[in-house]
Amino acid sequence: MERLRPATMEQGAELDTYDGKILQMLAADGRISWRDLADGIGLSLTPTLRRVRRLERDGYIEGYAAILDEKRMAGSLSIFVMLTLERQSDEMLGEFEREINDFPEVISCFMTTGSTDYLLRVVVRDLDHYQHVLRRLTAIRSIAHVNSIVSLKSIVRRRGFHV
Structure with missing residues (x-):
């Protein structure tokens, strides 16, 4: 699995390709269903949700918001x-x-x-x-x-x- 830039999470785990895909997909569509997100990154639902929760906990995802005109x-x-x-x-x-x-x-x-x-x-x-x-x-x-x-x-x- 490809490793991304040297940025690390607070616990020391590096962001990997799956984490990067999750962040990109959520940035593009914060309302994407968990199932579509899992399908989009190529993992099953449980590991995808575990990764999202870790990214939230570690501060990579600060929140979700509507984009206003x-x-x-x-x-x-x-x-x-x-x-x-x-x-x-x-x-x-x-x-x-x-x-x-x-x-x-x-x-x-x-x-x-x-x-x-x-x-x-x-x-x-x-x-x-x-x-x-x-x-x-x-x-x-x-x-x-x-x-x-x-x-x-x-x-x-x-x-x-x-x-």
Whole structure:
């Protein structure tokens, strides 16, 4: 049986080809029946379920969720926002990280290296909505500079990882 990349589970067992197939199939369709999953990876039902439970227990599977239509739920305009703070003090970082959670339009927020401290992905209905979000963002005391990039089109959107 082929072994995958050197990542290991917490108990030390390596991910094998079956584990990789399980993860790929569940990432593609979290509602797949256990029988179809077992058939898809080439194992019987009991060992397949045992593997899924182990992958869940060891944190490879964090949960299962419905994939919502982003345009219908949040808006069709995706904007990447680069933020620079006044200083990278613990106080300023903490203040920003607490306050950014109050923005439902912020789909993701990453702390980064380089000249920008944070990269946000914001989804809004239109530019007027973004202007409202921007006013709220710039009211955060620790933010010194904001640079926005409007996305014209999404080219790649993966829902899983290459295993």
